[in-house]
Amino acid sequence: MSSTPESTRRRFLKGGIAIGAAFVATAPSPARTQSAPDDPSKLLGGPARPYGERSRFEQAERVKQGVPKTDEVAVGNATPLHETVGIITPSALHYEVHRSGVPDIDPAKHRLLIQGMVDRPVLLTVEEIRALPSTSRILFLECQGNTQFEWRAPTGRGVAETHGLTSCTEWTGVPLSLLLREAGVQRGAAWILAEGADGSGNERSLPLAKAMDDALIAYGQNGEAIRPENGYPLRLIVPGWSGNINVKWLRRLKVVDRAYLTRMDVTGQPILLPDGTARRLNFVFEAKSVITSPSGGQRLRRPGFHEIRGLAWSGRGLIRRVEISTDGGKAWRDATLQSPVLPFAHTRFRLDWRWQGGEAILQSRCTDETGYVQPTLAELARVRGLNSRFFNNAIQSWKVAGDGSVSNVHA
Amino acid sequence: MSTPRSWEGASAAPSHASPGKLHDCAGAARARTRQVRRATWYAVAVGSAIVAAAFSDVAAQLPTYGVGRTPTAAEIGAWDLTIPFDGVGLPPGSGTAALGGPIYVGRCASCHGERGQNGKYDRLVGGHGTLTTDRPVLTIGSFWPYAPTLFSYLRRAQPIDEPGSLTADQAYALTAYLLFLNGIIGEHDVMDARTLPLVNMPNREGFVPDPRPDVRQP
Numbered sequence: 177m178s179s180t181p182e183s184t185r186r187r188f189l190k191g192g193i194a195i196g197a198a199f200v201a202t203a204p205s206p207a208r209t210q211s212a213p214d215d216p217s218k219l220l221g222g223p224a225r226p227y228g229e230r231s232r233f234e235q236a237e238r239v240k241q242g243v244p245k246t247d248e249v250a251v252g253n254a255t256p257l258h259e260t261v262g263i264i265t266p267s268a269l270h271y272e273v274h275r276s277g278v279p280d281i282d283p284a285k286h287r288l289l290i291q292g293m294v295d296r297p298v299l300l301t302v303e304e305i306r307a308l309p310s311t312s313r314i315l316f317l318e319c320q321g322n323t324q325f326e327w328r329a330p331t332g333r334g335v336a337e338t339h340g341l342t343s344c345t346e347w348t349g350v351p352l353s354l355l356l357r358e359a360g361v362q363r364g365a366a367w368i369l370a371e372g373a374d375g376s377g378n379e380r381s382l383p384l385a386k387a388m389d390d391a392l393i394a395y396g397q398n399g400e401a402i403r404p405e406n407g408y409p410l411r412l413i414v415p416g417w418s419g420n421i422n423v424k425w426l427r428r429l430k431v432v433d434r435a436y437l438t439r440m441d442v443t444g445q446p447i448l449l450p451d452g453t454a455r456r457l458n459f460v461f462e463a464k465s466v467i468t469s470p471s472g473g474q475r476l477r478r479p480g481f482h483e484i485r486g487l488a489w490s491g492r493g494l495i496r497r498v499e500i501s502t503d504g505g506k507a508w509r510d511a512t513l514q515s516p517v518l519p520f521a522h523t524r525f526r527l528d529w530r531w532q533g534g535e536a537i538l539q540s541r542c543t544d545e546t547g548y549v550q551p552t553l554a555e556l557a558r559v560r561g562l563n564s565r566f567f568n569n570a571i572q573s574w575k576v577a578g579d580g581s582v583s584n585v586h587a
Numbered sequence: 588m589s590t591p592r593s594w595e596g597a598s599a600a601p602s603h604a605s606p607g608k609l610h611d612c613a614g615a616a617r618a619r620t621r622q623v624r625r626a627t628w629y630a631v632a633v634g635s636a637i638v639a640a641a642f643s644d645v646a647a648q649l650p651t652y653g654v655g656r657t658p659t660a661a662e663i664g665a666w667d668l669t670i671p672f673d674g675v676g677l678p679p680g681s682g683t684a685a686l687g688g689p690i691y692v693g694r695c696a697s698c699h700g701e702r703g704q705n706g707k708y709d710r711l712v713g714g715h716g717t718l719t720t721d722r723p724v725l726t727i728g729s730f731w732p733y734a735p736t737l738f739s740y741l742r743r744a745q746p747i748d749e750p751g752s753l754t755a756d757q758a759y760a761l762t763a764y765l766l767f768l769n770g771i772i773g774e775h776d777v778m779d780a781r782t783l784p785l786v787n788m789p790n791r792e793g794f795v796p797d798p799r800p801d802v803r804q805p
Contacts, residue, residue, distance in 0.1 A: 276744065276747060276750060289658055289662070289663065289666055291663050291667060296648045296649075296650075296657070297657060297658055297663065298648035298649060298656070298657070298658070299648075299655060299656055299657070299658040300649075300654065300655045304654040304655060307652075307654065308649075308652055308654070355649070358648075358649040358650060358651060359648070359649070371666070371669065375747070375750030375751070376750075377740050377745075377750070379669050379743070428666050430667065430669070432671070436669055436671040436672065437671065437733060437736060438736060438740070439731075439736055439739070439740040439744075442730075442731065442732060442736065442794075443731070446725075446730075446794075447797070448718065448723055448725075449795075450719065452718035452719040452723075452793065453793050453794065454730075454793060454794055454795070455794070455795050455796065455797045456795075456797070457796070457797060458799070460799065462800060547804070548800055548804065549804055549805055551802040555802050555803070556802060559801050563718075563721075563723050567799075
């Protein structure tokens with residue numbers, strides 16, 4: 177489309193005549209290559225839109241994380257953490273991991289089945305669930321495989337590749353405890369098996385205690401329906417716990433007396449130890465932080481002031497403290513925590529920094545409300561070896577070279 | 588079964604809604620109706636009474652909120668397919684590796700390789716003795732602790748372009764073939780609801796509970 181500002185204006189006026197402020201059929205935005213007016217105050221602007229889209233000059237996109245592997249048919253599309261601000265991840269940039277594609281689900285046909293050790297097995301429509309008492313919480317999600325390629329050597333170019341399988345969202349839904357109480361959980365029940373409506377067979381066992389404590393059946397993501405790739409129309413949300421137990425496209429909850437140890441329970445998040453045994457039923461994310469700016473692939477253009485920015489989160493609740501080192505961990509300074517600081521949510525931190533122009537190693541280290549301090553990679557590896565793959569919450573190092581270029585290093 | 592102790596135990600016990608709540612709901616509906624009737628908007632009251640009556644319908648399964656319905660046995664059966672590690676609930680049917688081989692070639696080999704080793708996607712066979720090396724190879728034979736899990740997963744999610752399409756006999760046969768390729772059972776051993784839970788998987792004892800926090804704190 178070769179629209180000049182003038183023709184855009186004519187189109188808008190025509191549409192405007194049709195029905196006052198009615199929404200004009202959305203014309204595609206002008207191509208990014210086309211220049212915007214030097215002084216937009218001298219022109220009539222574009223039309224109102226029924227469903228908004230970002231500026232044509234904004235290009236942030238999800239980034240594929242990891243190297244092509246032969247042992248997983250999995251898509252891992254990471255949030256570009258270096259391009260997001262604040263603590264809420266825009267839904268369009270929320271990370272996505274799925275193993276059998278994104279299912280096409282009509283909410284009118286979708287049902288949630290609650291069965292097993294309950295007095296009243298029940299089949300619920302999405303509409304019925306949306307009508308129940310609701311709650312909203314801002315919570316991070318993370319794939320337990322986030323940062324899994326960083327154990328032996330720095331591999332990800334930037335923070336999306338190393339840490340982008342985490343996002344933070346306002347989730348809205350119904351407390352799972354409400355549904356379970358209503359269904360009448362029977363004595364002897366101890367676990368819940370959760371299953372999605374996609375083809376992947378991502379069936380996960382969740383301890384009943386956690387289900388009753390703070391899990392949600394969510395239908396809302398940042399003020400609107402959950403995006404298809406994030407579980408539309410219903411998703412199990414388990415604050416602070418392993419990504420794939422937050423079952424997307426949720427269609428079934430079976431109350432049972434033991435962990436089923438499904439394929440994804442067993443192979444979905446094991447921590448393989450040096451002696452060849454593996455820890456299973458690993459759920460919680462321990463405290464983790466990363467500097468998102470300056471981060472790998474970026475370049476400091478000049479010595480002088482730079483704000484160091486990053487995110488910290490813990491599956492055990494609140495982040496209490498974030499410290500930053502610019503010399504590879506010798507000296508640490510406290511970063512400022514940006515409010516709101518919420519349990520089980522991303523916490524934004526920042527620190528003024530004056531880059532002198534020489535080499536610097538930037539690191540962040542967080543402490544959560546339990547007093548747990550984010551470990552170094554060496555500390556983790558001493559206990560778990562280098563094959564453990566999942567739940568890597570080690571301190572990340574970014575090297576600023578003399579020319580201002582930033583790269584991923586082990587330090 | 589090794590489950591983390593912190594997730595066992597009685598603290599998990601939720602409150603047990605009493606069966607009487609269904610009647611309480613009807614009572615509440617009547618109370619609501621009485622209350623509204625005292626209002627002067629009689630027409631509205633009649634409308635509310637109808638809604639309240641609908642909410643206390645016996646078909647509703649959430650007593651307090653009057654929504655949901657009882658699923659039929661067929662509806663539950665269509666989805667309730669997951670088999671726990673111990674094999675309880677395995678369906679009728681059976682299969683052998685000899686029967687599973689041709690199914691594997693037709694529906695699995697293009698992704699997983701001719702004998703489960705050199706395909707584009709998950710390696711299914713081999714890897715024995717690698718879990719302590721620098722290149723651990725996690726397969727059914729080297730890693731999976733329970734054979735019924737394999738049946739459950741295959742029937743639910745494979746092949747990836749036609750999940751849920753295997754009959755119980757086909758899933759038993761494919762399970763048998765993959766166990767056979769891994770050297771765990773013989774080519775003519777019959778896998779069914781009785782025999783599959785008895786298969787001794789090599790890595791059955793290879794799992795431990797999660798002890799985190801595991802890193803010594805400063």
